[in-house]
Amino acid sequence: MIIYKIPLSSHKFQYISGKFQIWNISKIPQTKFPENFRKSSRPQFTNCPTMIVMVGLPARGKTYISKKLTRYLNWIGVPTQVFNLGQYRREVLQTYKNYEFFRPDNEEAMKIRRAYASNALKDIASYFTKEQGQVAVLDATNTTRERRGVIINFAKEKGYKVFFIESVCDDPEIIEANTMQVKLSSPDYENYDKEEALVDFLKRIDCYKMSYVPLDEEKDRHLSFIKIFNVGSRYLVNRVQDHIQSRIVYYLMNIHVTPRSIYLSRHGESELNLLGRIGGDTGLSSQGQKYAKALAEFIRGQSIKDLKVWTSHMKRTIQTAEALGVPYEQWKALNEIDAGVCEEMTYEEIQATHPEEFALRDQDKYRYRYPKGESYEDLVHRLEPVIMELERQENVLVICHQAVMRCLLAYFLDKSEDDLPYLKCPLHTVLKLTPLAYGCKVESFYLNIQAVNTHRDRPTVKSLLCESE
Amino acid sequence: MTNCPTLIVTVGLPARGKTYISKKLTRYLNWIDVPTKEFNVGQYRRECVKIYKSFEFFRPDNEEGLKIRKQCALAALNDVRQFLTDEGGQVAVFDATNTTRERRETILRFAEQNGFKVFFVESVCEDPDVIAENIVQVKLGCPDYTHCNTEDAVADFMKRIKCYENSYQPLDEELDRDLSFIKIIDVGRRYLVNRVQDHIQSRIVYYLMNIHITPRSIYLCRHGESDLNIKGRIGGDSGLSARGKEFAKALGQFIQSQNIRDLKVWTSQMKRTIQTAEALGVPYEQWKALNEIDAGVCEELMYEEIQQKYPLEFALRDQDKYRYRYPKGESYEDLVQRLEPVIMELERQENVLVICHQAVMRCLLAYFLDKTAEELPYLKCALHTVLKLTPMAYGCKVESVCLNVDAVNTHRDRPSVRFTNTHPLSMSFLTVLLHRRHPLNSSVNM
Numbered sequence: 001m002i003i004y005k006i007p008l009s010s011h012k013f014q015y016i017s018g019k020f021q022i023w024n025i026s027k028i029p030q031t032k033f034p035e036n037f038r039k040s041s042r043p044q045f046t047n048c049p050t051m052i053v054m055v056g057l058p059a060r061g062k063t064y065i066s067k068k069l070t071r072y073l074n075w076i077g078v079p080t081q082v083f084n085l086g087q088y089r090r091e092v093l094q095t096y097k098n099y100e101f102f103r104p105d106n107e108e109a110m111k112i113r114r115a116y117a118s119n120a121l122k123d124i125a126s127y128f129t130k131e132q133g134q135v136a137v138l139d140a141t142n143t144t145r146e147r148r149g150v151i152i153n154f155a156k157e158k159g160y161k162v163f164f165i166e167s168v169c170d171d172p173e174i175i176e177a178n179t180m181q182v183k184l185s186s187p188d189y190e191n192y193d194k195e196e197a198l199v200d201f202l203k204r205i206d207c208y209k210m211s212y213v214p215l216d217e218e219k220d221r222h223l224s225f226i227k228i229f230n231v232g233s234r235y236l237v238n239r240v241q242d243h244i245q246s247r248i249v250y251y252l253m254n255i256h257v258t259p260r261s262i263y264l265s266r267h268g269e270s271e272l273n274l275l276g277r278i279g280g281d282t283g284l285s286s287q288g289q290k291y292a293k294a295l296a297e298f299i300r301g302q303s304i305k306d307l308k309v310w311t312s313h314m315k316r317t318i319q320t321a322e323a324l325g326v327p328y329e330q331w332k333a334l335n336e337i338d339a340g341v342c343e344e345m346t347y348e349e350i351q352a353t354h355p356e357e358f359a360l361r362d363q364d365k366y367r368y369r370y371p372k373g374e375s376y377e378d379l380v381h382r383l384e385p386v387i388m389e390l391e392r393q394e395n396v397l398v399i400c401h402q403a404v405m406r407c408l409l410a411y412f413l414d415k416s417e418d419d420l421p422y423l424k425c426p427l428h429t430v431l432k433l434t435p436l437a438y439g440c441k442v443e444s445f446y447l448n449i450q451a452v453n454t455h456r457d458r459p460t461v462k463s464l465l466c467e468s469e
Numbered sequence: 470m471t472n473c474p475t476l477i478v479t480v481g482l483p484a485r486g487k488t489y490i491s492k493k494l495t496r497y498l499n500w501i502d503v504p505t506k507e508f509n510v511g512q513y514r515r516e517c518v519k520i521y522k523s524f525e526f527f528r529p530d531n532e533e534g535l536k537i538r539k540q541c542a543l544a545a546l547n548d549v550r551q552f553l554t555d556e557g558g559q560v561a562v563f564d565a566t567n568t569t570r571e572r573r574e575t576i577l578r579f580a581e582q583n584g585f586k587v588f589f590v591e592s593v594c595e596d597p598d599v600i601a602e603n604i605v606q607v608k609l610g611c612p613d614y615t616h617c618n619t620e621d622a623v624a625d626f627m628k629r630i631k632c633y634e635n636s637y638q639p640l641d642e643e644l645d646r647d648l649s650f651i652k653i654i655d656v657g658r659r660y661l662v663n664r665v666q667d668h669i670q671s672r673i674v675y676y677l678m679n680i681h682i683t684p685r686s687i688y689l690c691r692h693g694e695s696d697l698n699i700k701g702r703i704g705g706d707s708g709l710s711a712r713g714k715e716f717a718k719a720l721g722q723f724i725q726s727q728n729i730r731d732l733k734v735w736t737s738q739m740k741r742t743i744q745t746a747e748a749l750g751v752p753y754e755q756w757k758a759l760n761e762i763d764a765g766v767c768e769e770l771m772y773e774e775i776q777q778k779y780p781l782e783f784a785l786r787d788q789d790k791y792r793y794r795y796p797k798g799e800s801y802e803d804l805v806q807r808l809e810p811v812i813m814e815l816e817r818q819e820n821v822l823v824i825c826h827q828a829v830m831r832c833l834l835a836y837f838l839d840k841t842a843e844e845l846p847y848l849k850c851a852l853h854t855v856l857k858l859t860p861m862a863y864g865c866k867v868e869s870v871c872l873n874v875d876a877v878n879t880h881r882d883r884p885s886v887r888f889t890n891t892h893p894l895s896m897s898f899l900t901v902l903l904h905r906r907h908p909l910n911s912s913v914n915m
Contacts, residue, residue: 217659234642235662240678243817250675253665332803343797372768378757382807392668 049128050244051155052137053148055166057212058205059178061231062167065252066139067438069165072251075411076384077377078244079133083124085140086186088116096188099200102207117147121154128160135244143212145219152223163245164225165252166215171230175205182437231257251388257435260394261304262412264405265430267316268292269451272344273427276452279336279343284319287451291428292323294447298430299324299397308396310334310386317399328399333382336401340373347456362459365421376421379407387411402454405431412440422458427451474553475669476580477562478573480591482637483630484603486656487592490677491564492863494590497676500836501809502802503669504558508549510565513541521613524628529636542572546579553585560669561585568637570644577648588670589650590677591640599656607862657681676813682860685819686729687837689830690855692741693717694876697769698852701877704761704768709744712874716853717748719872723855724749724822733821735759735811742824753824758807761826765798772881787884790846801846804832812836827879830856837865847883852876 052069054062066082073080090096092112101109120138127133142148148164155162169175179201183189189197215225217236226249227236235253240246268288272280284292299307309326311317312334321328342350342357351358354371361368369375374382383404390396390408398408402425410420412433425431428451432443477494479487491507498505517537518526526534542565552558567573573589580587594600604626608614614622640650642661651674652661660678665671693713697705709717724732734751736742737759746753767775767782776783779796786793794800808829815821815833823833827850835845837858850856853876857868 221659233664234646235660237660237662237678239658243814246675246679246817249678250671253662253674254671332806381757389668392671 048159048161049133050135050161050163051124051151052135052248053142053151053162053164054137054139055142055148055164055215055225056168057143057208058141058201059175059183060167060169061178061257062141062165063139063182064178064257064438065165065167065228066137068255069248069251070135070137071411071414072387073135073244073248074414074416075380075387076247077380078135079131080135080137081127081133082137082139083120083127085117085120085138086188088120089113090187092116099203099207102204104207104211117150121151125158128158141208143208145213161241161245162224163241163248164215164223165248166225166227168214168227168229169231174231185437226252228252251391254388254391256392258394260396260435262390262395262433263299263302263304263397263430264408264425264433265295265320265397265399266401266405266425266427267311267314267320267399268295268449269427270316273452273454276346277344278347278350279339281314281316283315287428287449288316288320289323291447291449291451292320294428294449295320295399295430296324298445298447302432304395304397306395308393309399310396311399312336312401312404314401317401320399331386333386334398334400334404337376337379337403338370338373340370342370342373365458366417376403376407377417379403383407383411413442414439424455426453426455474558474585475560476549476553476576476585476587477560477673478567478576478587478589479562479564480567480573480589480640480650481593482568482633483566483626484600484608485592485594486603486682487566487590488564488607489603489682489863490590490592490653491562493680494673494676495560495562496836496839497812498560498673499839499841500805500812501672502805502842503560505560505562506552506558507562507564508545508552510538510542510545510563513545514538515612517541524625524632527629527632529632542575546576550579550583554583566633568633570638586666586670587649588666588673589640589648590673591650591652593639593652593654594656596655610862651677653677676816679813679816681817683819685821685860687815687820687858688724688729688822688855689833689850689858690720690822690824691826691830691850691852692736692739692745692824693720693874694852695741698877698879701771702769703772703775704764706739706741708740712853712876713741713745714748716872716874716876717745719853719874720745720824720855721749723870723872729820729822731820733818734824735821736824737761737826737829739826742826745824756811758811759823759825759829762801762804762828763795763798765795767795767798790883791842801828801832802842804828808832808836838867839864849880852879 052066054066056062063084063086066084070080070082089112092115093101100106103109117140120140124136124138127136138151142151142164152162154160179198183201184192184194184197189200192200215223215227217238221238224239224241224245226238229235232253232255235249237249240249268284268291270280270288271282271285272278273288274285307326309321309324309328311321311328311330313330313332314335317334318328318330339345342354345353347358357371361370366376369378386398387408390398398405400408403421405425406420406423409415409423409425409431415423426446428447428449430445430447432445434441434443477491479491481487488509488511491509495505495507514537515521517540525531527538528534545563545565549561549563553561563576567576567589577587579585604623608626609619609622614625617625640648640652642663646663649664649666649670650661651663654660657678657680660674662674665674693709693716695705695713696707696710697703698713699710732751734746734749734753736746736753736755738755738757739760742759743753743755764770767779770778772783782796786795791801794803811823812833815823823830825833828846830850831845831848834840834848834850834856840848851871853872853874855870855872857870859866859868
């Protein structure tokens, strides 16, 4: 651990020892914006890199879990990447013939498979050492104790922690649904017709079944793992080692695959919106009230089963929900980003009174924290329980605010920290998100009620001094 | 959080930590504002059978014993019903062995009749050391064995466990696959979780999977006295005063003298806690969640100024200090919500020193010492004093260490007199006067 000592009396930075966290408490000169200027708001989750190793027969949801988990971990600020062996295979083989490649007696294929599996491990090592990754998800069947042994040895050598996620499912309906949703459209089966693809895929599964050795309560009692049975009706959790593994277990135990939709919308146009002022806690303008009514009609038109409605604690979202005439729940965590000293100012006023702050924000909009206020990074942290509960729920309408909606959207659509603060979330538009295959389908509904535009694009020329609207 | 009440039912042989889990879980749920109460059948039995003779009471062929035990269980269930239906309770923890399928069936029927959800928490443990330690820590001191010497007590208790062993039917993956439960194996080495139904059960599972019983201590203290403290102003983000810096040094020395193994140090993201930690010369972690309560429009004001500018707000705060939210600020209730991840991580950790702020420390202390929402905002957390909390039996031992560096007193007592026809404003004014008159504050420029 490196410690940089800068005297407290310096006007530039006050350094906080411990974990490369630098706290800017005073204005910095206009000429420089240092690269390693990070105001991170959260503690470290783990001290050494972690390998998450998926285990399970084909079509058990391993890739679904890998991608979802990776999306979640990246969103909460833990650099994570998936390493999918199927992808490695496709790069090596170019074309997929048929299931024979996976036959346990196919020596040549075995050699190839071991080779690209080993390449994946090398890439993981490189991800940890050269790219500052913290978690790598090895998405493959890993169905034999021998293969898992290889991975464990590799990790031990390098000093990585290992956590296994095994998905066990014997419900033929679920397996068929999986197969239909994601396998038949995979590059492997481009040249097959549906029926043939299904037949071939089932034979592929059979190839693995013979040698499949599931994680065992007794024999594997020294390993850290979670076994998920039948899409989450039961879990076996063994030896959770640290905070990040505990969070991963909690997350996996809260997600489900029941079809549902999440509706995201901002409050109706507010009085401060009309004045071009940010933050505050005003009520709806007359256009905003019209929107609330239109929203109610729209929701009724969607005929949604058991819809839950969530708002923040601020007047404008509550008033919007009131027009729906259904019960709703208020979450303080859904309150708009706190703009601190800039609350209720127009962008022009902020530029005039706090020019350096204004410029700094454009440099790193995700991490920049308003003086006495919050950053997008802080927002993500406070929205995490909302995301966790959204995962547990089924049909939900969330009436929130611009910055909040950007954070939630970034989670569902896997947007990076760079893109998040510039996502377009206009007033009077409802986004309907429906989980589909490995991602999320988005439908945008503009309810035809005029409103001001509150979006500021990413500045094209990064100048510290000038900002033109 | 949950629309119908939940009945948590413990399952397990004696000395498997059921009561420990029940009490800890109840404390946690109450702290996060879920009205919870535990119902310990052993207690009901002690009220019924005034004097405990010996393990023979628990023999499976003791008809009279069985009758009494069943009655006690039913009496407890009756009280559960009252708590959940009439008294606004949301979660009831039914703490008993519940080792037979038949007994569990009775409970399930009872819950169904009353519209309660049921979640079983089973503790399975075969490690003789753990069981022995349990017995020494909590059984020997219990009312049943006051008249016994240690050896006899242990012998009797082991025979008591035997009485249950033969008829014990653990929750089964197959036979009980339609029930909602968590099986905790070997004090948390392994868990089997089945059919979590809703949010509260999910939170309970998460909590149970994060707690441990490894001996450790948690040290709580505030930052050293700050410049704003001296001026009698609340909130803000100022640095340490000269005395505050002295405290930081004294804290460093104190921590070294305690010889704590693998101590983690946590601070907030405000200057005064960071500067305090800096003096320790060890790595520390900053948590935004540990920042002091946001006093909104009242930030950096003195209590007298708040009274002048916002007299009604000031009085309202005294009426319900826990739920009152400063305009554009936070309430203690909000604080508890934002501190929940800190508590969860404290549960996971071992030795930790948390350097925080007055309101924050009150919230954390209330969690460890099971204080109510009414008491929380008035807990005494003086500057320059370290509280050492060590989990013990069913609770927490507190040792208070004052590091002998002078500081102002920032505590405001609860308005002690409540006359219904006295204007609340004058009562609050009184507390401010008393605050100013405190010996440590009188020398300060206010």
